[in-house]
Amino acid sequence: MRKGLLAVLLVLLVAAGFAQGDKLKACWIYVGPVGDYGWSHAHDQGRIAAEKALPWLETQYVESVPEAQAEAYIDRLVKQGCEVVFATSFGYMDSVLAAARKHPDVIFAHATGFKRAPNVATYMADFYQLYYLNGLMAGALTKSGKVGYVAAFPIPELKRHISAFALGVRAVNPDAEVLVRWIYEWYNPAAAKEATEALIAEGADVFAFTEDTPTVIQVAAKKGLPSFSHYSPMKRFAPELVVSGQLVHWEKVYIDFLAKVYAGVYTSKNLQDVDYWWLLSQGAVELGGEYGEPVNPRFVSALKARKVNHPVFGKVSVYDLVVKELALMRDVELAFDPFQGPIKDRRGKMRVPAGLRLTKHELETMEWAAPGIKGPWPNEPK
């Protein structure tokens, strides 16, 4: 990835040198409001950061665009002079492709999708590595051996994250369980509260979640139980009890992509194979419940006290393990991966043979559940 970084720098320099005075207009379509603490907010932060970083960039956004309206909205945006359009929800996929055929000179990038075209690229910043690291810490901190997980929808993205999380928990605590509750909403504080309380009643004493509010953190904190932040820096909602979490940096993707468009590397003819699947090593995601703080200092001593026998590092504290594996994944993609075989699913079927890892496609379509996960798992393969 060092090479990739150099290329970006080069492109930035070239862009700065050659095309001064020319503006590029990029526009964003969000599925939700920018004022929440979730997905659309994070993309909008990325847009703002890109606009700050790139003096020649002009941006516009539209929030809360229903899927049925996406194509008509894109028409309007193109009419207003948008040269690059970022569509930030899976549900926009077909609309983006139809719009791309209609506006062949406009460049499109679609988040989380898998269909591309000469003028449509796809991109995603994924958390599964962070979930594994959070799992290590959760496994060390649980006293009851039960970790609670409040989950939005049973789709592959969440199944991948929860499985990575459970693999981490079990790596430290081989008998621990991850109790999962689905609430079937991206945003529903009331359901999240109910699910957390039910998990507490079942004996869970550490919490992680996928939902766009800090509800799980707040409900757990009332009982003095630790939790992991999700998507936005949520440490402030329980500074004593948020251990770590997942943070996103969409601006890394946006700045890279736009700089290459500006320099003429990406055109409306050559995006057929441009697919960003960005992880720790590209800096698109960050470990922590607060920027710049991978692990809450209040939990460091507890994590240092817990020792595990690691096949490579030998006897090592969980804190050191997190730091080492974080460094490995941040530096070179190939050094370590949570889905490193052999891994069986919770029914005992071999899913990742020894010596292998999952491909991107296998990660994107993952349906099986890692050992230790307890609770319903819709569409679980036999």
Added chain:
Amino acid sequence: MDGGGGGLRRIGPFLIEKDLVAPPIRVLLVSAAALALAFLTAALVFWAYGVDPVLAYRTIFVETLLSSGGFAEGVRRAIPLLLAGVGLVLAFRAQFWNIGAEGQLLLGAVAAAGVALFAPLPAALLLPAMFLAGFVAGGLWAVLPALLKLRLGVNDVLTTLMLNYVAVYLVEWLIHGPWRGRTAFGFAYSDRFPEPAMLPLIPGTYVHWPTLLLALAGALAAWFVLTHTTWGYPVRVTGDNPEAARYAHMPVFRVVFAVALASGGFAGLAGVGEVAGVHGRLLEAYQISLGYGYTAIIVAWLARGNPLGAMLTALFMGLIFASGDVMKISLQMPFRVTDVFNGLILFFLISSERLLYYRVRWAPVRKGD
């Protein structure tokens, strides 16, 4: 106060009288005044947000009414509103208080998706079968509460409303469970409909014209049935006075049953149009409908029991929806401003409702009175 329509209050030389039959010209004048007040109040909101109200209205006017694309977007939203709205006009005329158009619309979408995805039909029959299935499914979803009302006296407002939620969860279950698409990468969508199950569009727009024609024909047919046939008479009498209808040996049961079937059926057709003309797949309930079933209540209510009036009110509400797009994109306002705008219009229209039943008469006081 007497209820019979005599003089009520005198302001200077004007006499204000009660008049329960509102002539169309008064309806138009009062509604126009309410709209003007709503636009004035919204102008204050625009101004407070930092957008020049004159510029805002000029942009909205030019881009929704004068630009072909903008107008077509209004028409596209008017299609489900008209279908569901006409159905509700029928229901309300018979005093069947159907608040469940949203759920009936979703059932229509479900039935259409079922036919499109699984029925082994020849391509030419696919779309007609989808519309038929949608009509039947939506209709039955409304017949259920109608039967509960007729046989057990269960409040129809509650049952129709609650069935909306059942419909939402039915859709959610289908797209997360048995109908989840193999090409959807685990996301909650069905597979895409085959090409012959998709409605054609007017070129250059997103208007699925077969549904539009169906909606216009439905409005005309409903108007004709209500005013020009022996079918319409019992519907109106049942609505105005069910006891009298029973006394006159009118088939109250059959009337309410038929009205419920038609009302839910029209909403079901709207659902077919949305999935076959816009989405091309079954997807999350709130993405399918955008609340058309609820807005259709306002469409029907503003149309004042007249199916032809629903053509106007559906187009009006459709254009209001489309003006929201303009506000979001061209004026860069937050998406909530659309709701504020729509809410103000409804607020003033509804609060002016009482004024329709009063008339102001020039009647100076004569000496000796």
